[in-house]
Every structure is written in C-alpha cells, then in structure tokens.
Amino acid sequence: MLIVGAVLATNNAWVAGLAIAVAAISVLKFAEKAPWSKSFWFSLKLGAFILVIRTFVGVLIGVPIPGTALFSVPILPLPNWIAGIRIGGVVTQERLLSSIHEGLIIITVIAMFGAAVSLTSPHKLLRITPVVIYEFGVATVIATSALPQLVLSASRIRRARALRGDEKPSWRSIAIPLLEDSLSRSLELAAAMDSRGYGISRKRSRYRPIPWQILDSFVVASGLISIALALAVTQ
Amino acid sequence: MINFSNVSLIYPTSTKTILEDLSFSIMEGELVLIIGSTGTGKSSLLKLINGLVPHHTGGILAGDITVDGISTKLVRPGELSHLVGIVGQNPSQGFVTDTVEEELAFGMEAQNLAPDLMRKRVEEILDLMALAHLRDRNISTLSGGEQQRVAIGSALVMHPKILVLDEPTSALDPIAAEEVLSILHRLVHDLSLTVIIAEHRLERVIGFADRIIHISGDGNAKIDTPEVILKDSAIAPPIVHLARALGLSEVGLSVRDVRRASEKFRNVGEDLERAPIESGEVIVSASDLTLKYGSSVALKSLNLSIHAGEIVALMGRNGAGKSSLLTTLVGLQKPSTGNSTICNTPSMLLKGKVRREIVGFIPQEPSDLLYGQSVLGECQQADKDNQVPSGTTLALLQRIVPSVDEQTHPRDLSEGQRLALALSVVLSAQPQVLILDEPTRGLDYQSKALLITLLQNFSRELGRSVLIATHDVELVAELADRVIFLSEGEIVADGPTLDILLSSPAFAPQVSKVMSPRRWLTVSDVVAAMENEK
Numbered sequence: 001m002l003i004v005g006a007v008l009a010t011n012n013a014w015v016a017g018l019a020i021a022v023a024a025i026s027v028l029k030f031a032e033k034a035p036w037s038k039s040f041w042f043s044l045k046l047g048a049f050i051l052v053i054r055t056f057v058g059v060l061i062g063v064p065i066p067g068t069a070l071f072s073v074p075i076l077p078l079p080n081w082i083a084g085i086r087i088g089g090v091v092t093q094e095r096l097l098s099s100i101h102e103g104l105i106i107i108t109v110i111a112m113f114g115a116a117v118s119l120t121s122p123h124k125l126l127r128i129t130p131v132v133i134y135e136f137g138v139a140t141v142i143a144t145s146a147l148p149q150l151v152l153s154a155s156r157i158r159r160a161r162a163l164r165g166d167e168k169p170s171w172r173s174i175a176i177p178l179l180e181d182s183l184s185r186s187l188e189l190a191a192a193m194d195s196r197g198y199g200i201s202r203k204r205s206r207y208r209p210i211p212w213q214i215l216d217s218f219v220v221a222s223g224l225i226s227i228a229l230a231l232a233v234t235q
Numbered sequence: 236m237i238n239f240s241n242v243s244l245i246y247p248t249s250t251k252t253i254l255e256d257l258s259f260s261i262m263e264g265e266l267v268l269i270i271g272s273t274g275t276g277k278s279s280l281l282k283l284i285n286g287l288v289p290h291h292t293g294g295i296l297a298g299d300i301t302v303d304g305i306s307t308k309l310v311r312p313g314e315l316s317h318l319v320g321i322v323g324q325n326p327s328q329g330f331v332t333d334t335v336e337e338e339l340a341f342g343m344e345a346q347n348l349a350p351d352l353m354r355k356r357v358e359e360i361l362d363l364m365a366l367a368h369l370r371d372r373n374i375s376t377l378s379g380g381e382q383q384r385v386a387i388g389s390a391l392v393m394h395p396k397i398l399v400l401d402e403p404t405s406a407l408d409p410i411a412a413e414e415v416l417s418i419l420h421r422l423v424h425d426l427s428l429t430v431i432i433a434e435h436r437l438e439r440v441i442g443f444a445d446r447i448i449h450i451s452g453d454g455n456a457k458i459d460t461p462e463v464i465l466k467d468s469a470i471a472p473p474i475v476h477l478a479r480a481l482g483l484s485e486v487g488l489s490v491r492d493v494r495r496a497s498e499k500f501r502n503v504g505e506d507l508e509r510a511p512i513e514s515g516e517v518i519v520s521a522s523d524l525t526l527k528y529g530s531s532v533a534l535k536s537l538n539l540s541i542h543a544g545e546i547v548a549l550m551g552r553n554g555a556g557k558s559s560l561l562t563t564l565v566g567l568q569k570p571s572t573g574n575s576t577i578c579n580t581p582s583m584l585l586k587g588k589v590r591r592e593i594v595g596f597i598p599q600e601p602s603d604l605l606y607g608q609s610v611l612g613e614c615q616q617a618d619k620d621n622q623v624p625s626g627t628t629l630a631l632l633q634r635i636v637p638s639v640d641e642q643t644h645p646r647d648l649s650e651g652q653r654l655a656l657a658l659s660v661v662l663s664a665q666p667q668v669l670i671l672d673e674p675t676r677g678l679d680y681q682s683k684a685l686l687i688t689l690l691q692n693f694s695r696e697l698g699r700s701v702l703i704a705t706h707d708v709e710l711v712a713e714l715a716d717r718v719i720f721l722s723e724g725e726i727v728a729d730g731p732t733l734d735i736l737l738s739s740p741a742f743a744p745q746v747s748k749v750m751s752p753r754r755w756l757t758v759s760d761v762v763a764a765m766e767n768e769k
Contacts, residue, residue, distance in 0.1 A: 159567055160603030164660070165591040165620065173606045180646060185328055191291045192329030196389070197316030201347040207340035207357070 013101050015230070016108040020044075023115035030119055042151045043114025047107030054106065058099030059091050068093040153181040236397060236429045237261040237284060242298035243454075244279060244288065253279050255454030256298070263396070264427035266419070266443055268434060268461070270470050271450035272679045274649040277433040278324065280450065281399050284431065285319040286312045303396060316342060320390025321399040324677070326382050327375075335377075335385055336361075336370045342393045356392050364388040364418065378554035380411035387415065391422070397429045398422075404439050405676050408552040408706045410741050412439050419443070435679050438472035438709060438745050441465075442489050461488050470680055473709055474745045476758045481765075490748045497749060504764030506754040507733060515543030518668055518700045519564060523573035526559050526724075533559040535724040536573065541668070541702060546694050548711040548732070549704040550742065551721035557704040558599070560721065561672050564702075565596045578667050591621060595661035597654070597671045602645065604657045610648070611641040617660040632659040635689055651682030658686075662693065669693060670702045675710050683707075687714050712736060712744040712756040732756070 027040045060073065069090050076087040157177055161169040193199075237260065244254040253276040261267055269277050282288040286307035289296045300307045303318055323329050332338045339360055343353045361367040364384045369377065374385060383403060390398060398419070404412035420443050422428040434440045447464040449457045457464060465475050465486050474493055478486050481500055487493035519541040526534040533556045541547050549557050562568045564575050566582035575582045578593050585593060597604070607613030614628035632639065635655040639648070645656060654674060661669065669690070675683055691714065694701050705711060711718060711732060718735040720728035728735055733754060736743055747756050755761045 156600075157603055157606075160598055160600075161606070162567065163565065163590070163596045163598070164604060165587045165589075167586060169606075176608075177602075177606050188323070188325070188328045189331070191287055191312075192323065193331055194291060195285050195287055195312045195316060195319075195321050196331070196342040197313040197345040197393075198331075198341075199345070200311070200313040200316065201345060203347045205344050205347045205350060205353070207337065207344055207350065207353050 013104050016104050019108055020111050023111055027115050027118050038118070038151045038155075040111070040114040040118035042154075043110050043117075044107075046114075047110045050110070051100070051103040051107055054103040055096070055099045058102065059096055061087050070096065150178060150182045153178050153185075157181070236263045236265075236303060237431075238299075238301045239283075240299050242283070242296070242300060244276070244283065244294055244296055246292075246294045252454045253294075254450075254456070257456050258298075259448065259456075259458045261429060261431070261446075263429055264423060265445045266423050266430045266432070267446050267448060268432050268437075268440055268444040269448045269450065270434070270437065270464075270468075272452055272470070272681060273435075273651055273677065275450045275452040277450060278401055280448075281321070281401050281431065281433055283307070284397065284399050285315045285321050286310065287321070313345075316395075317346060317393055318395055319397045319399060320393055320395035322383075322386045322390050322401065322403060324401045324405075326386030329386065330374050330382075333373055333375075334370075335366055335372055335374060338374060338385055339389050339392050342389060346393070356394075360388045360392045363391070365414075379406040380408065380415075380553040383407060383411075383415060387418075395428075397431070400430070400432045402434055402677065403432060404434065404436060406553070406673075406706075408550075409439075409708055411553055412706075413741075416440060416443055435677065436472075436707070436709075437470065438474065441472050441474075462486055472745060473758055474749065477746055477749060477761060480758050480762050490745060493749045500761070500765065501750055501753055503768050504753070504761075505767060507756065507760050507764070508754075515698065517541070518543050519575070519577050519702065521560075521564065521573065521575035524560075524563060524570050524575055525572045526556075526563055526568065527571045533724050534563065534570070537724070537726060539719070539726065541700050543667075543700055544694060544698045545717055546690065546701045546715050547703070547717045547719060548715035549702060549719050549721060550706070550711065553706075555721040556724040557721055558672055559724070561596070561670055561702070561704055565594055565670060566590075588620075591661075591664035591666065593667050595664065595666035595669045597657055597661060597669075597674060599672045599676070601654045601657035601674075604660060605645040605653070607645060609642050609644060610639060610656060613645060613656060613660060614641075614663075617663045621664040623663060628659050628663040631663060632656055635659065635685060650677040651679065651685070654678065654682070654686070658689065665697070666699070668700045668702065672704050673706070674703060675705060675707045683710060686710075690714060708736065708742055708744050709757075712746070 023040070024044075070093055072090045073088040075089045154174065157174055158169065161174070239260070240258050242254060242257045243252060245252050257280075269280060271277050279288050279294075282292065283296070283300055284302060284307070286300075288294055290312055296308070302315060305315065305318070307315070330338055331341050336357060339357045340353050343356065348356075361370055364387065366381070366384060366388060369381060369385075374382065377385065383406065387398075387400070387403070400419075403415055407415065416439065419428075419430055419432075423430055423443075432440060432444075441461060444461050446458060447461050449464050449468060449470070451457070462485075465471050465488070474488070474490065475486050478493055478496070481497055483493070483496045485492075485496065487496055517540045519539070521537055521539040524534055524537040524539070525532070537560065539560075549560065551557055559568070563570050564577065564582055566575075566585045569583060577585070580589070580593060605613055607616055610632070611629065614632060615625060617628040618625045629641065632655060635658065636652050639652055639655075645653060648656060674686060678686065687710070690701050690703075693699055703710075703715070715732045717730065718728070718732050719726055720735060728738075733756060736756060737747055737751075737754060740748070743751075744756055746758055746761060747754075750761060755764060
C-alpha cells in the first residue's frame with residue numbers, strides 16, 4: 001500500500017514500471033504454489049486491458065494537447081452545449097504519451113493489489129484484521145477473497161467450456177457465471193465466519209501470535225521513506 | 236433444547252412458502268434426521284437453528300425459535316456460536332484459515348479464549364477427529380473426507396450443545412462416512428450432544444437417528460420416530476423397500492433387524508447371475524497412464540479399456556485418483572507418460588464438434604457446463620452447436636424432468652434439475668461415451684432413480700458406453716455392469732459388479748448385507764428371484 005502511495009505521489013512512469021518489475025520478481029520468487037498465487041498475473045492482464053481501453057478513449061475524447069501531430073481522425077460534430085469536449089481530431093504525440101502514462105499508473109495500483117493477494121493468502125490477511133472494525137472486516141473478507149476466487153472459478157469455467165467443445169469462449173459468456181460464482185462463494189465464507197462468532201467479542205485472543213519482528217518495522221520504514229522521497233522529488 | 240413454535244418462513248423473492256406453521260421441540264442428546272426431496276427447505280430449516288436465516292439470507296420469519304432458551308430473532312448468529320456449531324454443505328467454502336490447526340482455533344480466537352485453553356482444546360479435537368497427523372497441512376490439499384472432519388472438528392472445538400450438519404456424508408466414501416457418523420454417535424451418547432443432520436443417503440444415517448423430521452415440500456412437516464415415518468414414506472433406504480417388497484410386518488432400520496425377520500427368504504430362489512455383457516469394440520483405452528502433480532503421483536501406469544455398451548463404475552476412497560483419471564481420459568489434463576484414446580482419437584486432440592460427438596463429460600459441478608440465461612437459451616445453444624433440429628434438447632430435457640419451466644435461470648434449478656439440464660445438453664450431441672463425475676451428490680432418491688433409467692436407456696438402446704466415478708454403492712448396484720476399484724492411483728480390482736461389490740462388506744449394498752450369503756444386490760433382484768420361485 002505504501003508503494004502504491006509512492007507511485008501515486010511521483011506520478012512517474014519509470015517509477016511505476018520499476019514497482020511492477022519489483023512486484024513481479026517477488027511474486028516469482030516468494031509466491032507459494034497456492035490457488036491464489038495466479039492473482040498477480042490475472043491483475044496484470046486486467047491492467048493491460050484497462051491500459052488499451054484507457055489510451056484509446058483518452059486519445060479520442062477530451063481536450064487536445066498541442067505538439068507533434070502523429071495522425072488525424074475525423075472530428076465528430078457535437079452540439080454546442082458541450083463545448084470543450086471533442087471527439088476525434090488531431091492526435092499528437094504528447095497526447096498519446098500522457099494517456100499511456102496515466103494508464104500505466106492505474107495498472108501499477110491494480111498490479112500492486114494483485115501482488116499483495118498473490119503473496120499472502122487472503123485468509124491470513126483476514127486473521128490480522130482488527131476486530132474493532134468488524135462490519136468492515138466482513139466486507140474485507142468478501143473483497144480480498146473475491147479476486148483469488150475469481151481466478152479459481154475462471155479456470156474451472158474455462159475448462160468446463162472446453163468440454164462443450166468451445167475452446168475459445170467469449171468473455172461475455174464467462175463473465176456472468178464467473179461473477180455469480182465468486183460472489184456466492186464469498187458470501188458463503190462470510191456466513192461461515194458469522195456463525196463461528198467472528199466479531200462478537202471486542203477483544204480477540206491469538207492461538208499462535210505472529211510476532212512483530214525488526215524486519216517488519218524495517219519494511220514499513222522503507223515504505224514510508226520511499227513516499228517521503230517521492231514527495232520531496234516532486235515538490 | 237431447540238424449540239420451534241408456529242414457525243413459517245418465506246423468502247421475499249419467491250411466492251412459495253418454504254415452511255408453514257412448523258412446531259416441534261428437540262430434546263438434549265437427540266440425533267434428529269431431516270429428510271425431504273431437494274428444494275423443500277432442509278437447508279433453510281438447519282440455518283434457522285442458529286439464525287443464519289433470516290439474519291444472513293433475508294426472508295420473513297413468523298413464529299418463534301428458541302435455542303437453549305434464547306430466541307434466535309434477538310441475537311446475531313455469532314452470539315450463538317458457543318451453543319450451536321454448524322457445518323455447511325460445502326465445508327471447503329467455509330474455511331477461514333489455511334492450516335488445520337489455525338482453522339480449529341479460529342472460533343475460539345473470536346471468543347477471546349485464553350491461549351493455553353485453546354491449545355488444550357485443539358489437541359483434544361485433533362485426537363477425537365483423528366487429525367493429529369494433518370495438523371500443519373494446508374487445508375486446500377486435504378481430501379474431501381479429511382476436510383469434512385476438519386469442519387466438524389472446528390465446530391466441536393467450541394464445545395457446542397448443538398451440532399448442525401448439512402449432508403455431512405455426501406462427499407465421502409462409504410468408509411469415511413461411517414467413521415464420521417460413528418464419531419457423532421459417540422458424542423451424542425457420551426456428552427449428550429444434540430445433533431441435527433440433513434441427508435439424502437438414508438442408508439448411511441438411518442441407524443443412528445432417534446427421530447426424523449420429514450419435510451414434504453408443501454410447507455408441511457412431520458416429526459416422529461424413524462419406524463413411523465418410514466412406514467409409508469416414499470423417501471426410504473433400500474432396506475425399507477426390501478422389507479416392504481417381502482411383506483415383512485415390521486420395518487427394520489438396521490441390517491440386523493431385517494436379517495432376522497427375513498430368514499426364510501434366504502433359503503429360496505435362484506442366485507443372481509448377471510449375463511456377461513458381450514464385449515463390443517474397445518471405445519476407451521488407456522495404456523501406461525501416469526499422472527504426477529509435483530512430487531505426488533495421482534495415477535500410476537494405469538491400463539484400462541472400456542467396451543461399447545458397457546456401464547462402468549469407478550470407485551475408491553477419497554483422493555484415490557478417480558477425478559484425475561476422468562479428466563485425463565477426456566483430455567483436460569496431459570498425462571506425464573502414457574496415452575489414452577477414445578474412439579481411436581487421442582484424448583489430447585479432442586476439440587470442438589468432434590469432442591462433443593465422441594465424449595460427453597459431466598463434471599462434479601454440472602453448473603460449470605451451463606452459461607445460458609435461461610433453460611430455453613441453454614437448450615437452443617446446444618441445438619445450434621450440434622446442428623440438430625431446434626427443440627431437440629428441450630424435448631430431451633422434458634422427457635427427463637417434465638415440470639421444468641423453460642424461462643428459469645439455470646442457477647435457480649434444483650440440484651437434480653440442473654444435472655438433468657447438463658445431461659440433456661451433453662446428450663443432444665449423441666456422444667459415443669458419457670463420463671460422469673459424482674453425479675449423485677445432493678440428489679434425492681427420486682432424481683437418482685431418474686438418472687439410473689436415463690443412463691440405462693442411453694447405454695442399452697444406443698449401445699453407448701458410460702463411465703461413472705462415484706461413492707454411491709447403491710447407485711453402482713442398480714446401474715453398473717462392471718466396477719473398477721482405484722487405490723492410490725492404481726487399479727486394485729476390476730470385474731463384474733456382482734463380484735466386486737460382494738467381495739468387501741464396506742462396499743456391499745444394504746440388500747446384499749441382509750441377504751448374504753445369497754448373491755443379490757438390489758430389491759428388484761430379490762423380488763425377481765422370489766417371483767421365479769412361485
């Protein structure tokens with residue numbers, strides 16, 4: 001999360017790219033062979049998809065940035081009352097770059113989230129959620145377990161689809177069963193936690209506490225330093 | 236202990252009442268069984284006990300439910316967690332942590348118990364549920380039976396007074412199911428635990444039940460002793476059907492009782508000799524098939540051939556490699572060495588239309604195959620895929636389940652209806668081989684009978700082969716010609732159903748236990764033998 005903060009603060013494509021590379025290396029090196037470890041690659045794919053859409057839309061719609069013209073797209077006539085917005089027109093290099101740049105920042109945020117989910121099981125994350133924020137805790141379960149569940153369900157559904165002789169199923173036909181499936185699983189998990197008394201007692205004991213080590217402080221400190229640096233550089 | 240007074244339940248999105256004016260009470264230390272066809276509200280009734288319905292699911296509840304004197308309307312489900320332990324239909328979806336030990340401790344952590352007390356209780360449960368050797372294992376790597384034991388253990392660790400289980404044995408092989416049930420039986424007798432179980436496979440649980448709640452589906456329910464309920468209920472284990480068919484005056488619930496009452500029938504009649512199926516050409520063949528997941532071996536150089544017109548059952552304990560074998564045969568998984576062919580086509584090369592015409596595979600979750608927005612849409616898609624006249628698939632479906640509404644979303648169908656829909660979609664391509672993975676999970680007796688007829692017709696009329704992986708001994712007895720028994724990825728037995736099932740008591744169907752040493756497997760076998768005698 002701290003690294004996400006740093007990337008957002010610098011708003012620099014190189015820093016963002018570097019962060020993704022570091023995340024990829026740590027996922028490759030440390031991710032256990034667990035069902036959720038594919039989440040990072042899934043998030044990268046999702047990110048790439050967003051980048052393409054974002055760039056396309058960013059180039060076509062919006063305020064023109066002057067600069068080197070690359071090519072030109074016919075302007076779509078729009079009524080006067082939405083002056084200031086333009087669809088089509090001259091596509092400049094600066095404009096293309098700025099769109100890609102913004103897209104890249106978004107990807108980084110998504111990829112960091114994916115890497116976090118890949119590296120630790122959502123269940124472990126949940127166990128250390130403070131009980132004080134119980135209602136929020138249940139929402140966190142649903143959110144953190146939804147992505148890995150989504151990845152799991154996607155591969156299961158794709159396999160089943162291949163069985164019906166449909167090797168390249170369309171996104172649309174997978175998306176609906178996928179969302180239903182992962183949502184219902186997450187809800188079931190929340191129900192199971194509820195019936196086992198999660199959040200009833202304000203205090204919560206630890207069976208085998210995960211001790212806070214010097215290394216952990218170091219990690220947090222380095223994150224904070226990188227944010228500070230990022231802010232200092234951009235000022 | 237549990238008191239329902241005039242309880243009615245209705246979900247806001249449906250017009251049907253789930254339960255209507257239900258009143259009963261359950262004493263401490265009773266083991267109560269809930270029976271009823273699929274979709275009659277068994278799971279809802281179970282969830283009412285700890286308040287998950289309506290607190291978590293919504294719905295309008297009238298009347299009052301008290302558990303140990305506490306009204307479930309007034310407290311959240313979590314506040315009953317020390318009182319009621321609940322184990323859902325799919326325990327794997329309810330696990331909160333990663334390892335067995337952490338999972339057992341989770342509920343106690345939430346209750347803020349002292350660490351040394353937790354340690355003591357976790358050890359207790361590890362011993363009780365025979366989980367000690369699995370304590371550090373990741374839960375997702377455990378077999379179905381082990382997961383079920385972890386789920387029950389993590390409910391018991393809270394020392395509840397009531398344990399609620401939704402189909403605890405449906406994913407288990409006969410021996411694992413027996414183990415789980417005998418643990419429950421012991422807890423009921425030693426600690427006076429109150430246990431409520433919903434289950435379709437009555438043959439497994441009936442011997443343990445003190446009373447039965449029979450939900451009839453129109454909102455009404457009956458509660459009485461097993462003898463009274465089963466006397467004229469359509470939902471009954473084979474042993475009761477046997478007693479009825481033989482005209483015994485009393486309905487016995489254990490093999491012992493019926494065996495005593497039916498002694499004279501064992502001295503007459505001819506033993507069953509099922510005519511050996513003339514083996515046609517080889518349809519499915521596998522040679523030297525080995526499959527490894529990392530360091531663990533799922534299949535060990537396996538050789539297998541299935542002929543045209545055969546119905547073969549694949550049995551074996553949880554984690555023996557049944558599903559691995561099936562997925563390798565249909566080409567979803569690449570074997571490490573060896574190869575398999577279906578209709579002389581290598582499994583890995585099956586694609587598109589050719590695949591549909593050669594092999595139909597129904598996975599454990601039939602809903603995976605479905606993606607249409609309605610039953611009708613699903614059927615039309617299948618017609619289009621297979622280039623058959625439109626309406627063929629729907630007609631097929633209506634032959635299996637006449638009552639299904641074609642505008643329903645596949646998700647809203649009952650378990651049996653969904654299986655029927657997946658079957659119709661697959662069968663509309665008229666495949667040479669039909670392969671099913673655990674088709675009877677969650678099916679009631681009625682849907683099971685339907686499935687048996689359908690598969691028999693498919694195999695006999697068209698001369699096609701069927702391969703089923705299942706734990707359901709009674710299904711195998713009724714349906715299969717041949718049984719293949721897997722253990723640790725190897726075939727340990729392969730032969731006619733009669734020989735294989737009668738050779739081990741754990742896998743013998745109820746009828747043959749009663750009629751042993753005579754060689755009969757099903758009620759209809761016995762009836763046929765008696766009629767020949769007359």
